[in-house]
Amino acid sequence: MATDPRFAGLVEAARALQPRTVALRRKIHKFPERGLNLPGTQASVMHALDGLGIQVMKGEKVSSVIAVLTGARPGPTVLLRGDMDALPLQEDSGLSYASEVDGVMHACGHDTHTAMLVSAARLLTSRKEALAGRVVFMFQPGEEGYHGAKYMIDEGILDAGGRPIERAFALHITATDTSGVIRSKAGAMLAAADNFVVRITGRGGHGAIPHDALDPVPAAAAIVGALQTMVTRHISVFEPVVVTVGRLTAGTTSNIIPETAELEGTFRSLSEASRAKVREELPKLCHHVAASYGCTAEVDLHQGYPVTVNDDVIGPHVVELAGAVLGQRYAAPMPTPLMGAEDFSYVLQKVPGAFAFLGACPPGVEPADADPNHSNRVHFDESALANGVAMYAAFALDTLR
Template identity: 35%
Template structure:
């Protein structure tokens, strides 16, 4: 693992990282509104004497931990925005902001990165190189996100990383387990909005109308045939309709229906094929039934594709810290992740930190109003990120 060892040192900041996580959790802020969160991060960095810069992508913060030995540059990233979800957990640190919750664990990501920065700064005399602490806003605002805006605002103009890493809490893995893969880790994530326009009328006279609900029903059912009949069964693709709105009264045939959903894929060519088929199918069905369809398709986050050698480094460090059984076989996820935009420009890796709550018979997934983590994982995440930064610098310097 190199000369600088962080195994066991996380205990030095165990209480602090837990308190940090609970503070961020209690006062969540949605995408583009992370003002207080950003200021709190800045205050911790300032108090510790860590150099930092602001103004990236709105509320983004860049901390800079400079080792006293020369070397390369490693970036560590944490997202910090919450979701517009009303929390249902009965805990002391429950969200105090109505209708807003850290249901995706970004509170933990932010707390762990602050704590990792403090730990690395404490041992900077032994650190050979520079570690960048990237606190990203608006990760949940797909397809816009915050990564692209941060880079466009000069995030890495002064300090450019040789490699970049990020971790995400993962309720499907027990505490002490790390999910890591070379290649695709997360999928392409697109959004679509379809508006079906028919002709309304009285419920007793359907022959005088074009029922937008009936047309929409045909479209929703047919969309799934794109996956079952136009995509290779060995490829990955999912179309989900998550919202439907239409009609004004029980006895009035609807003249307009709006549906919204997502399209998830891994490969770019599969994504394009699904997108093309959506347009062809929706327009064809609408036209054949005497209706019109307007489609708004938003190309979202691209696949998060890990660099093989750096995914290997994550696995190596995780096993050295937590044992050879710490990195079980996992399958990639079709969830979207803005970190993939960083990986388009810099080599690196994205991995999952096991946070399953052992006392729960059924784990609540990400984005659930009862999502929570086992806070024992926080120290593991800090030690892993700190050791990963140190080991990556050692690899770069060789």
């Protein structure tokens, strides 16, 4: 594969596009948008793709962009995805191109994904004679909790190339790994993540006479502890599950026993079986613990993203491909899954493919010390973007032999 003529000069071509990649990234970074409605970002992508001679379409219900490149010969269809949305965060990075939108920031690097995918489209267009099939470029809004990938699937992204997608690939940048390194693996890459809200109701009263009240606060505290016991006693030790209570609120002042207490959290799992088990056990536990304190519990479960599962062959092949195209020092297997979640999982439920990480730790900083994704001070090494562009292009060239 290292001598494959399809990959000759690929990294050099990606580096030649670096000024365009960086310029688009910084433009999007400066004017971030959240959720499913990203009109400015959508317009920037449409403008950047204009003139390439590829088919470009807008989403109907969301601000997505779909582009289709048809190769010189017939063949399968491959999908490349880049998400476009930002986070509700006030930027404090000190960058010259920092967000100018109050309370909104590209803290997860989706601006880089968008820019890399546009440059990959430009690179692949210049090599369309080497393509036997079609490439569908998926520019997706609403990854940060809005199920944007599902909206695009419902609108027909998987048939946009005129025939079913046969392979799919997505990259995600991370500031806490060595710059330029690609990581992937077989099987589960990221967890399913679901939210829960528990409202415990007792009977309020005076802090001096708690025996005349039904205090929901100790019931809530007991539930927090019992949730961890649930994980160790109802879920197999070979099925990783993480339950986190991130909010517990009750009361208004020190001498009043409140009528209600509320807690909110997440549970994350690496299989649909363990996910279903938690969804079954968590409400029962909350009801029974609350009842033991004379209280009642109302439990709301909010389904998040499924487990992100790489194809057993394609996942490791991405690492091999990175070694062949970028060099072995830029290719590394992902040792373990992460318990974060990602809505590219919806695509991988329907199409064999892979999700991979691209390291972009800034110069002069050790990866372990770098501000992570979702920090308002996160900084990505832009020199890594050329490797991302090359990997997007290589995946398509490798699939469309």
